[in-house]
């Protein structure tokens with residue numbers, strides 16, 4: 001499966017009409033990255049991480065968070081252009097886990113938009129936030145039903161059923177429609193599976209790569225194709241967007257989910273990172289490069305330019 005993600009991304013990048021990868025710059029850029037700065041854990045300020053004291057709650061937190069780890073196309077309207085939507089949602093959710101305890105799978109299965117808004121720090125008086133909260137509720141209903149019906153309400157049961165295989169866990173998560181992150185580009189299926197993959201990576205971080213966080217094939221995960229990694233690559237000169245696409249993004253024009261442009265942006269980011277990994281002789285994993293590039297985008301001056309805005313349930 002991970003090979004099919006890489007192969008599809010390479011094919012889209014090669015045939016892209018709206019952008020191109022600057023192959024000539026890949027090796028030097030990769031060598032310039034702070035390769036040892038990839039995070040080794042989840043930030044406890046934003047995440048409920050109690051792997052020793054509360055492994056079930058920790059697994060429930062990561063799976064709940066990554067079920068709603070999307071909304072980037074709504075975030076500027078919901079949290080403002082300078083906020084990290086991920087941090088707002090993760091922080092609100094962690095707060096609920098700390099004060100209210102772990103929501104049961106049954107409770108998630110019954111959650112409505114108002115309940116989802118309260119859990120994730122969205123203000124239901126804001127129509128954009130309410131629309132996103134309704135999608136969060138659907139994602140959480142799916143998760144609640146999957147854990148309740150398939151694993152007796154135990155979130156760790158869903159993780160343990162994968163038997164330490166990242167691929168198996170991704171395959172079980174993608175049974176939920178909002179995790180089935182597969183695009184169609186000129187008639188070709190292009191899998192990204194961003195939230196299913198980041199859920200595995202976040203479990204590994206939360207559990208320090210041990211127990212429920214131990215995945216033998218974690219090194220096979222690709223980057224998590226969102227809108228920040230390609231934004232960093234574009235502004236660091238690795239991706240050249242067509243003048244028309246660049247202008248549309250720079251004036252904040254929405255790029256439709258599933259459009260040729262959107263798929264080419266996400267695929268080029270996946271493939272560019274694979275080229276960097278090859279240039280580095282596999283000294284780092286795609287996930288480590290993802291985290292380095294994503295955290296670079298969060299910290300540096302990248303917020304002075306708008307990222308591509310796509311209202312999608314995938315990122």
Ligand SMILES: Nc1nc2c(c(CN[C@H]3C=C[C@H](O)[C@@H]3O)cn2[C@@H]2O[C@H](COP(=O)(O)O)[C@@H](O)[C@H]2O)c(=O)[nH]1
Pocket residue numbers: 039041042043069070071072075083084085086087202205223224225226227228229290291294298314315
């Ligand atoms: N490629 C990639 N995309 C990621 C993340 C994360 C957070 N992962 C945490 C786990 C360990 C690390 O230390 C990170 O702290 C969120 N996102 C995406 O970003 C967007 C939100 O952006 P903003 O509005 O600025 O917060 C949204 O689409 C969300 O899905 C990542 O790691 N990689």
